Amino acid sequence: MTDSATSAEQQAAYSDDIYEDAANWHVNTGEEKIHPKQAAGKWRKLKWLTHSIWLILFIGPFLRWNGQQAILFDIPDRQFHIFGLTILPQDVWMLALVLLFFAMLLAAVTSIAGRVYCGFFCFQTAWTDLFMWLEDKIEGVPAKRRKLDAAPWSAEKVRKKALKYFLWVVISVLTGISFVSWFTDARQLWHDIFTGQASGTAYGIIALFTAGTLVLAGKLREQACFWLCPYARIQGVMYDKETILPTYDFHRGEPRGRLKKGKLVEGNGDCIDCKQCIAVCPTGIDIRMGQQEGCITCSLCLDACDAVMEKIGRPKGLIRYASMDEMEGKKPLPLFKRPRVIIYLTIITLAIAGIIYGVTHLGAIEVKVLHGRSPLFVQRSDGSIQNKYDVKILNKTVKDIPIKITVSGIDGLQLKGAEETLLAKKGKTGSYIMFVNVPSEKLESERTPIVFKAVNLDDPTQTSSYESMFFAPK
Ligand code: SF4
Ligand code: SF4
Incomplete structure (x- = not known):
């Protein structure tokens, strides 16, 4: 037996198999x-x-x-x-x-x-x-x-x-x-x-x-x-006409017709009407009838048709990802020239930038400081000026951590209320009243920025800072 005879017999046997499958196919109308x-x-x-x-x-x-x-x-x-x-x-x-x-x-x-x-x-x-x-x-x-x-x-x-x-x-x-x-x-x-x-x-x-x-x-x-x-x-x-979807190339496939003795009939297209594309479709669609609402773009019909094309010796891609424009012979627009894609990608880029900013700025601890308002300051008997602050420390970790609070920004300032190490409870916000005292000769203005800093003593790389204000009389 020659190679070509073997191949013809194999093709004929294959065509019998696939037409048997096709005979069992039913359109999905939801009842079955x-x-x-x-x-x-x-x-x-x-x-x-x-x-x-x-x-x-x-x-x-x-x-x-x-x-x-x-x-x-x-x-x-x-x-x-x-x-x-x-x-x-x-x-x-x-x-x-x-x-x-x-x-x-x-x-x-x-x-x-x-x-x-x-x-x-x-x-x-x-x-x-x-x-x-x-x-x-x-x-x-x-x-x-x-x-x-x-x-x-x-x-x-x-x-x-x-x-x-x-x-x-x-x-x-x-x-x-x-x-x-x-x-x-x-x-x-x-x-x-x-x-x-x-x-x-x-x-x-x-x-x-x-x-x-x-x-x-x-x-x-x-x-x-x-x-x-x-x-x-x-x-x-x-969707638009440039959206690529699983598409049947009707130019190449039509007129469709069954194989005769395992061979394509002269004048027919490449579609041999085996309905393998429908047999594998989980939604029961005949993609040869055009792009349809029920298509979930699973691409299984591409696999099925490619296998058929391989067996009958025709190029793959009779069903492939293609746009309506491509099917109409138009040149597809590059992605960066499609307005809706540009808009979507711009918003995606902004969202990613925001997420990256958020993730990189999510510290293990977070300190916030509220300045005491009434009064804004008091003058003490030794002449120094004192401000009151409510320091809030949020521990975002899953264990209690020891925290040290320091303040900087004015020469000679003294922080009271943070002499001891604070224990920040896991997942909780702790609130601590603190006082900052500054000798009046060190103050040059009514308002001077100062910075509170919290440090995790178990892991000094974990810190958080908050800028507040120190108020003094005119
Ligand atoms: S699998 Fe390919 S050849 Fe077979 S019916 Fe579908 S499109 Fe035609
Ligand atoms: S891509 Fe999936 S759902 Fe769409 S026609 Fe093909 S097999 Fe059916």
């Missing part, structure tokens, strides 16, 4: 369950990689950083601990910047490449992909899954369904536990849950998350993207 085929290829691998970001977030509370829980949103003490960084309510402006950053990033990415967030990063997609992968492993390929769903109950059906739901429930419970772990001591929670000592609230939230995960990822799947997701409703306004 979509059983997508598991795709393989570079986009599928990339999706698993991006989905794993959620895994890092969910194991974060179980990691330790400097002996403390790496991620802890401590609501009772109103502190957020993220990998050694402690954020208190007064730093909440940073949270606003972080939200602004993510909102603008989402807008910019959508404007450039459509719903890649949905396809690659969204938790709904990540959990649904994991659930469907397990379903495929336990119940088999789509045709077998449909057959099993339609079959009467038997020992085999009970075994497969029970195993699938057991694993789904395990993942859902772990999801709930991981979520609660963000807000409490994760290791203690783990112990408390299995010894029945966790709070009713913890059990309640875990039950809620378990049910929510099962319903969203196991039952609703793509319907959640269609009907529940607000982002899906608004993303259309962020």
Whole structure:
């Protein structure tokens, strides 16, 4: 047998396989369950990689950083601990910047490449992909899954369904536990849950998350993207004709037609109407009908079609990321010439600058000083001038620390009330009344700036300063 004969037979056998798959395909109208085929290829691998970001977030509370829980949103003490960084309510402006950053990033990415967030990063997609992968492993390929769903109950059906739901429930419970772990001591929670000592609230939230995960990822799947997701409703306004999306190259693909004896028919385009792109689509879309609202930009149809093109010896990319302008033969505009992208990127840059400023200026301790107003000053019997101050010290760390306060700015000044080392309680603000005395001959003006400085005696690199004013008579 010659090589070309072998190849023709292989192609013919392959075309039989794919047309059998196509025969089982149904349009998703919401009434029936979509059983997508598991795709393989570079986009599928990339999706698993991006989905794993959620895994890092969910194991974060179980990691330790400097002996403390790496991620802890401590609501009772109103502190957020993220990998050694402690954020208190007064730093909440940073949270606003972080939200602004993510909102603008989402807008910019959508404007450039459509719903890649949905396809690659969204938790709904990540959990649904994991659930469907397990379903495929336990119940088999789509045709077998449909057959099993339609079959009467038997020992085999009970075994497969029970195993699938057991694993789904395990993942859902772990999801709930991981979520609660963000807000409490994760290791203690783990112990408390299995010894029945966790709070009713913890059990309640875990039950809620378990049910929510099962319903969203196991039952609703793509319907959640269609009907529940607000982002899906608004993303259309962020698109323009330069947005690149998974697109079927109709110039190259049409007129479509099936292979004859494993070969393309003369005069036909490259699309062999195998419907593999539809078979793998988690939302049941036929991308050949044009860009559609239901497309979550997961790119699985790109993988499926590329595999088909490879097998029939045609170039890959019949379905690829392309803009409407490109399909109309126009030259794509460079990113930096697209006004909406420029606006989004400008806001993102400002938000990042603000976040960097905030993070680099978030000290472990913070000192603030209020000057006593009534009276502004007193003249003492020895002729010196005295001012009163309320010194507030915020300890943002997770342990009590000894603090030394000093003042500078005027020659010969004396600080009273800070002779002893102060103990700043962890996560708390302490308030201390102090007096500054200055001999009157050292004063040259009614108002002289002075600087209070707090130093952590356990770690002298941790300091905080605050500029105040010293008042004197005219
Ligand atoms: S676009 Fe590609 S995967 Fe889809 S039917 Fe045509 S050849 Fe098959
Ligand atoms: S059309 Fe393609 S990119 Fe869009 S959801 Fe379906 S498989 Fe994913």
